[in-house]
Amino acid sequence: MACFIVPLVQAIGTSIYRKAAEKSIHNPEANPLLRNVPALEKMLWGGSVMLIVDHIINGELTWAFPFFTALAKDGGGWSVMLHEMLTVGVPMSLVLTAVWAIWALLREKKAVTV
Secondary structure (H helix, E strand, C coil), X not given: CCCCHHHHHHHHHHHHHHHHCHXXXXXXXXXXXXXXXXXXXXXXXXXXXXXXXXXXXXXXXXXXXXXEHHHHCCCCHHHHHHHHHHHHHHXXXXXXXXXXXXXXXXXXXXXXXX
16 A cells, blocks of 8 residues: 555655756766666656556545555554555565666667667
8 A cells, every 4th residue: 555655755766866967867978877767767757656546546545634544544554554665665666676777778788789
């Protein structure tokens, strides 16, 4: 239910980093990963939005406070949310970032050989 928080925070951080490194990103001599940061940013934002929509559809997020249904129930809502963020959100973000890094490096290698 709270797994989207980790990639959402990563998306916010990536957006801030991209804005700060805007000039370096467009430099052809920049690091291949740096040049592909906008793709990571789009992947993170898109995935986070889709997870939020999925959680709303499944009733895990509501429009009324406290928004997360686990917090409305008795029985350690915060610990359930933290456990899900650590066991689902963190691995999901790590896998997404690893896939992006592999994609970015292969894309750069292909551009050099063409």
